[in-house]
Amino acid sequence: MLKIEKMHLSLAWLNFIVSEPFYLFHFLVFFSYFVVRCSSAQVLTPDTTHNLLRREVQALLGFSVFAVIKMVKEETWEGFIADTLFFAKVFLFAIALFMDYHLALWYLVLFFVMYILTQQPGYQGLGTSNQLTPLQLETLLTEGNTSRFWLVEFRALCSSNCIRTSRFFSELSVTYSNKNLSFGIVDLGLFPNIAEKFGITVGVNMGQLPTYILFENALEVRRFPEVDFEAKAIHTTPISKVIISFMEFFHLIDPKSVCMMKHPS
Numbered sequence: 001m002l003k004i005e006k007m008h009l010s011l012a013w014l015n016f017i018v019s020e021p022f023y024l025f026h027f028l029v030f031f032s033y034f035v036v037r038c039s040s041a042q043v044l045t046p047d048t049t050h051n052l053l054r055r056e057v058q059a060l061l062g063f064s065v066f067a068v069i070k071m072v073k074e075e076t077w078e079g080f081i082a083d084t085l086f087f088a089k090v091f092l093f094a095i096a097l098f099m100d101y102h103l104a105l106w107y108l109v110l111f112f113v114m115y116i117l118t119q120q121p122g123y124q125g126l127g128t129s130n131q132l133t134p135l136q137l138e139t140l141l142t143e144g145n146t147s148r149f150w151l152v153e154f155r156a157l158c159s160s161n162c163i164r165t166s167r168f169f170s171e172l173s174v175t176y177s178n179k180n181l182s183f184g185i186v187d188l189g190l191f192p193n194i195a196e197k198f199g200i201t202v203g204v205n206m207g208q209l210p211t212y213i214l215f216e217n218a219l220e221v222r223r224f225p226e227v228d229f230e231a232k233a234i235h236t237t238p239i240s241k242v243i244i245s246f247m248e249f250f251h252l253i254d255p256k257s258v259c260m261m262k263h264p265s
Contacts, residue, residue, distance in 0.1 A: 022114075130184045
């Protein structure tokens, strides 16, 4: 039974890699190194092969250290995967440069093609949050027949910041949703025109995304990131601390709902 579950899990991961161009391209590029390495074994001198093996071991140890550090520091798996793939490409380029600079240039070209053609997918789960269109959001806020509070995340999955944090908001909605507090997600990649209405600047680097706004009876009571007078976002706080600060603020204005979250009936 356990073997069957492991087999299904392996098949699910294989299907996920094949179905997502971002992961498929990375898998093929990294796998190509083993092909090149086996082919070059007959061409390289014994001394070069020995030195190359040492560099490979050093690169593997260095990559492992970076991966462990990122696993501890990163808040989401999406952020961890993005950083580890980046470090893996750096170490692969360094090893290829040791073998032959022509090979290293080819890998640079492949990395650039992957950057242009593929994009890391965000977390697909919604938790108990609602995927909203601008019209749905406006209706929910103005009619006032649902939750008293709405915490809305404005995101665009073409932004690396939004991809990194896509899992966190959905998981938090499962923990904190109740009859007085609901969670919503608006995709500014699909509805860019609504950004100006809510005072969100969607620039080239999308520094204000994701933006979190807490509404009480259709009125904005708090938002993150805050924006200065020059319309530049102040966005340095970890997302986990941002959501916690929202929950603390929500506790101040509606302590009974927080008690219901801690002691559900």
